[in-house]
Amino acid sequence: MAGMKRAAVIDMGSNSFRLVVYGYEPGRYWQHVDEIREAVRISAGMGDEQRVQPEPWERAVRTAALFSSFCSAASIDDVTTVATSAIRVARNREALLEEIERASSLEVRVISEAEEARYGYLALANSTTVEDGFGFDVGGGSVQAMRLKGRKLAQSASWPLGAVRVSETFLPGEKATGKAIKALRRHVASVTSDWFEPHAAGRAAGIGGTIRNLAAAAEKRAELPFTDAQGFTLTGEALEELIEELAALPASKRGDFPGIKPDRGDVILGGAVVLSELMCQAGVEAVEATDAGLREGIFFERLLVDRDPPLFTDVRRASVENVANRYHDDLRHQRHVAELSLQVYDGLGGLGLVDADDVDRELLWAACLLHDIGTAIDYDDHHKHSRYLILNAGLPGFDPREVELIALIARYHRKGQPDVSELGAFERPGDERKLSTLSGIIRLAEQLERSRDRAVAAVAVGSDDGTVTLRPDTRADATVAIWSARRSSDLLSRALGRTVEIDD
Amino acid sequence: MAGMKRAAVIDMGSNSFRLVVYGYEPGRYWQHVDEIREAVRISAGMGDEQRVQPEPWERAVRTAALFSSFCSAASIDDVTTVATSAIRVARNREALLEEIERASSLEVRVISEAEEARYGYLALANSTTVEDGFGFDVGGGSVQAMRLKGRKLAQSASWPLGAVRVSETFLPGEKATGKAIKALRRHVASVTSDWFEPHAAGRAAGIGGTIRNLAAAAEKRAELPFTDAQGFTLTGEALEELIEELAALPASKRGDFPGIKPDRGDVILGGAVVLSELMCQAGVEAVEATDAGLREGIFFERLLVDRDPPLFTDVRRASVENVANRYHDDLRHQRHVAELSLQVYDGLGGLGLVDADDVDRELLWAACLLHDIGTAIDYDDHHKHSRYLILNAGLPGFDPREVELIALIARYHRKGQPDVSELGAFERPGDERKLSTLSGIIRLAEQLERSRDRAVAAVAVGSDDGTVTLRPDTRADATVAIWSARRSSDLLSRALGRTVEIDD
Numbered sequence A, B: 001m002a003g004m005k006r007a008a009v010i011d012m013g014s015n016s017f018r019l020v021v022y023g024y025e026p027g028r029y030w031q032h033v034d035e036i037r038e039a040v041r042i043s044a045g046m047g048d049e050q051r052v053q054p055e056p057w058e059r060a061v062r063t064a065a066l067f068s069s070f071c072s073a074a075s076i077d078d079v080t081t082v083a084t085s086a087i088r089v090a091r092n093r094e095a096l097l098e099e100i101e102r103a104s105s106l107e108v109r110v111i112s113e114a115e116e117a118r119y120g121y122l123a124l125a126n127s128t129t130v131e132d133g134f135g136f137d138v139g140g141g142s143v144q145a146m147r148l149k150g151r152k153l154a155q156s157a158s159w160p161l162g163a164v165r166v167s168e169t170f171l172p173g174e175k176a177t178g179k180a181i182k183a184l185r186r187h188v189a190s191v192t193s194d195w196f197e198p199h200a201a202g203r204a205a206g207i208g209g210t211i212r213n214l215a216a217a218a219e220k221r222a223e224l225p226f227t228d229a230q231g232f233t234l235t236g237e238a239l240e241e242l243i244e245e246l247a248a249l250p251a252s253k254r255g256d257f258p259g260i261k262p263d264r265g266d267v268i269l270g271g272a273v274v275l276s277e278l279m280c281q282a283g284v285e286a287v288e289a290t291d292a293g294l295r296e297g298i299f300f301e302r303l304l305v306d307r308d309p310p311l312f313t314d315v316r317r318a319s320v321e322n323v324a325n326r327y328h329d330d331l332r333h334q335r336h337v338a339e340l341s342l343q344v345y346d347g348l349g350g351l352g353l354v355d356a357d358d359v360d361r362e363l364l365w366a367a368c369l370l371h372d373i374g375t376a377i378d379y380d381d382h383h384k385h386s387r388y389l390i391l392n393a394g395l396p397g398f399d400p401r402e403v404e405l406i407a408l409i410a411r412y413h414r415k416g417q418p419d420v421s422e423l424g425a426f427e428r429p430g431d432e433r434k435l436s437t438l439s440g441i442i443r444l445a446e447q448l449e450r451s452r453d454r455a456v457a458a459v460a461v462g463s464d465d466g467t468v469t470l471r472p473d474t475r476a477d478a479t480v481a482i483w484s485a486r487r488s489s490d491l492l493s494r495a496l497g498r499t500v501e502i503d504d
Helices: A054-073 A085-089 A093-104 A113-125 A163-170 A178-196 A209-221 A236-248 A251-256 A268-282 A294-303 A315-327 A332-350 A358-370 A382-393 A400-411 A420-426 A431-448 A479-487 A490-496 B054-073 B085-089 B093-104 B113-125 B163-170 B178-196 B209-221 B236-248 B251-256 B268-282 B294-303 B315-327 B332-350 B358-370 B382-393 B400-411 B420-426 B431-448 B479-487 B490-496
Strands: A005-012 A017-025 A029-038 A078-083 A108-110 A133-138 A143-149 A152-159 A203-207 A233-235 A286-289 A456-464 A467-474 A499-502 B005-012 B017-025 B029-038 B078-083 B108-110 B133-138 B143-149 B152-159 B203-207 B233-235 B286-289 B456-464 B467-474 B499-502
Touching: A005 A054, A005 A294, A017 A054, A017 A294, A029 A054, A029 A315, A054 A093, A054 B479, A078 A085, A078 A294, A085 A093, A085 A108, A093 A108, A113 A133, A113 A143, A113 A152, A113 A203, A113 A294, A133 A209, A133 A268, A143 A178, A143 A268, A152 A178, A163 A178, A163 A268, A178 A236, A178 A268, A203 A209, A203 A268, A209 A233, A209 A236, A209 A268, A209 A286, A233 A236, A236 A268, A251 A268, A268 A286, A315 A358, A315 A382, A332 A358, A332 A431, A332 A456, A332 A467, A358 A382, A358 A400, A358 A431, A382 A400, A382 B382, A400 A420, A400 A431, A420 A431, A431 A456, A431 A479, A431 A490, A431 A499, A467 A479, A479 A499, A479 B054, A490 A499, B005 B054, B005 B294, B017 B054, B017 B294, B029 B054, B029 B315, B054 B093, B078 B085, B078 B294, B085 B093, B085 B108, B093 B108, B113 B133, B113 B143, B113 B152, B113 B203, B113 B294, B133 B209, B133 B268, B143 B178, B143 B268, B152 B178, B163 B178, B163 B268, B178 B236, B178 B268, B203 B209, B203 B268, B209 B233, B209 B236, B209 B268, B209 B286, B233 B236, B236 B268, B251 B268, B268 B286, B315 B358, B315 B382, B332 B358, B332 B431, B332 B456, B332 B467, B358 B382, B358 B400, B358 B431, B382 B400, B400 B420, B400 B431, B420 B431, B431 B456, B431 B479, B431 B490, B431 B499, B467 B479, B479 B499, B490 B499
Parallel strands: A005 A078, A078 A108, A133 A203, A203 A286, A467 A499, B005 B078, B078 B108, B133 B203, B203 B286, B467 B499
Antiparallel strands: A005 A017, A017 A029, A133 A143, A143 A152, A233 A286, A456 A467, B005 B017, B017 B029, B133 B143, B143 B152, B233 B286, B456 B467
């Protein structure tokens, strides 16, 4: 991607230093293209003295030099380096930062708790559809809560209730008693209840590894086709079940629980209890997980520099266009297939042949924009590659079931009978007809736009004696396109249980 | 890919017209990016009169107009249109071509049999490693044979022995008797033996759908992990078994045979018998299938315009660099990881710790060039995406087992214990150690080149008291890279059964 700019964000956290490189073209796409993580453990041995110790100090300086070399070698000039909690509170931070800057020429910005909360909010508001409600970030040392009103950050708070900290205090040792868990809940409630008291409930979303791991564990437990925790809604009920099962295991075995990363095993239960109590306090029934976090928040401020606050207008739309633009130089064909598809969908809706459903309509639109991205891998079987790419690209704002539906509509845009069993445990009643109808529509639209020159400018839908008739409005010779569409009408016809005819 | 040029090749064949779009940057990469196929059946009803009939005539003109609109809409100026057999022999071809040119502004070049053979040869010599031997193309009406000497086309021949033609004459009806098959063999022998007589054997490769389908059927029958027939070697023995099984089925069921496309079912047996007899005549024991064909031959002439004949210097190398360049703007990091990996491999070979094997060395090099291509999909799990992309990109010149080995080495370049069972029926004795060793080497080289600035310029390998020691030659601070390499030496250490140490 020759026009791609790159920006690096370096996050000097308490446990690890991380360099993330984003590739982007403003207004077109962005993606995470590279990463290095180094377990610097800057806070090791800091204790009450609050001083960075000699060994972590040296690791920090060397890691900063490595990150700086990496950016130079990759010709990345746009580097934002931030330091959080551990360095923020260190008494010897000035001397450390001076040495880091000398050794690496990185300019380190120590950010405040409020700035950290704002970046968390930007990550969350740009990767979920929560507009009013709460955001949670359960870290190792502390927990942040954000209150969103109309997609704006209304308020934030931070408490020393991180998973590591509460596990050490309330759940030491191998066994977690019911009594200890209750004590932890009471502690969380007493510390946080004042902040939550006056607020009405709403939806909630969560950032950070603890919530992501709990969402992944719930997804695996429900035997859902697992790709990613992104967009998965963890209900309070599922969380209680996880807490019960994790508490029944000795701490040293909790890292083996499917979905939980081994190195979080010893603190995951503490994090889960804290999250559960925060949800109770907020009065929310579920929390949606997102992959984005502090570093993405910092990057979004750069990507969306012309907006205040720097937010995508519509997260779902932005996600789909982002992926489409990564694989195509222009989207004229894709947008026209979408336009024709939606005309057919709306026409069928008008006739009462499909439920006029806004979500289905949006999934169809998304599949149209993404149906051909697989050609980047190979033209042969590109419909299958499109599915793989959609499943793995990440579409923030959509939940995993919706992502699979988009992927399957794209998968069947050329040929084959849609196989609804590929939805696995995501399948719901009516999905077979839904998938066949939506795939049947895109398949026809793709043929009507076969010459890619919008020769079929629009399409109207009529019905006569049980036959559905599509009437293309053509502005050039579209004979072959219409022939091909006729050969591709079977799927829609079977889905609707009607003959589908295409007029000349 | 902003710098990508596009060239379209339109092939007006007897059965279908096909438009293929290639995207490329000269000297960097090429790929098949788009395609439209229209079953024009220009030869329908031509009979002995040799005249294109009104209906196919109209389909041909309309399809040409569609292809032309497609190219204009996609802003493709570089369009090569060729017509083969059916149009070549049509008595009314001039009038047809005039009308096509008027309706579509496509300039159609009618190519001779010799030109067709030359393009077949270019396809074959640029997508297989056959240097001396034969090329076969079993079409519907005719069969082409090419003789290669030192990668040059020494001679070619064409006989009316295509799969459709011989099936109609020798194997009509549902049942194929042993007698009919023998008669077909004798006929093929009598028509072709003069041409083959004086030549020595060698290797053989085949182009065209018949051979590709037979290779795919043999691959599936052997329960090999199937991705593609590209590069698969169909042995004479496997072909005889297929002939026996296909002959036992009624003609109408042969299209259900796994690997055989349904629309080829009625003629596949005839094609198989012809191929088998050609192999006997040529004295070759196997034929390697390739996806490339006439259209690629035409495209290669354009891509490699500065070479005579237009051939890649080394097909395997060209395939790997082609794919690597499609996903990366520059390959400095990848080439340096390859250099360090090969230094380690050769060093271990010098110590007798690995078999110094040229093929393994080349697979390791290929995996190094391709290990990071999965980052184009998503940074997370990019090692898994790299495997998917390698398996699906097509690496002409490598056989499917080799492609899977390259994919697995790339898959394990970051973490995890290589799982040799993923090779399925491709697994051979010693593969576990091979895969662990090669993955272990790339994993270390990747860490040594962690800063991507070639701070570790080279690495030497020594041995002392049963310990293998890597001695990096550094030209900048490589402390963190060396630390990380030390944390990544386990896999190689287990594979070799030796402690692996990395010097400062």
